[in-house]
Amino acid sequence: MKEFVVDEINWLTRSAGVWKHGSAGEGRSVDTTLPLPSIRASVKVRSMMKDEPATLSLMHDGRVHVVYEEPQWAPAPGQSAVFYDGDVVIGGGVISEVAA
DSSP, rough: OOEEEEEEEEOOOOGGGGGOOGGGGGTOOOOOOOOOOOOEEEESTTTTSSEEEEEEEEEESSSSEEEESSSOOOOOOOOOOEEEETTTEEEEEEEEEEOO
C-alpha cells in the first residue's frame, strides 16, 4: 500500500505550519477556501520498521492524507502512524482508511 488517511492527529511540534489551519476535532473551523499545506516527512506504521519518506497533506476535516514514495507492507486501519522530521517526532495518529 502506498497511501492512507490518518485521523485522531496529535501534533507535537509546529514544524511546517500544519496546525495553523486548525482541526475540526479541536472545535475550530477550517477555512476551506485556503490551500491546504503538504509537508515532506518520514512515516512509520510499525515499531520495528524503518520510517520511510512520504508526503503528508492536511485535509479540510483535520485528517492527514499520507502518500509514501514507495509502497509499504500492509498499513491497516487502527494502526498508529508516526510522523518524523529527521529524528524528531512531529506528530501522529490512527490510520482510518487505506487506499485499495
